Amino acid sequence: MNKPRQKPGRPRVADRPIFDALIHLARTGSQWCTLPAEFPPKSTVHDRFQEWVKHGCLEAAWGLLLQSYDKTLGIDWQWQSADGCIVKAPLGKRTAQGEAQATGANPTDRGKSGSKRHL
16 A cells, blocks of 8 residues: 655655554553654654554454454354443542542632642
């Protein structure tokens, strides 16, 4: 799926290192910005990932892998499960009685009540 170059600049990175980087991200659950230096730059990996998603490459590969696994070991389509947890994160500390503590002095809150959250 290599496109001919239409402008000067760095040559296109091969697909295999990009795929290896995506496998690393999927296995570790890490973020794009923590991609180790042994892989291509995060922006290159992300751009190629978006390109593959747009063209349906990853969905097609997933379908082929499912078919292969089904032929080899079989997939029990009658029983499936998903694991996950959706819980609102607690904000601020609580007193012994379970009441929310004040958010504390903050020069930008101008006397507003609410919560402070740092991301």
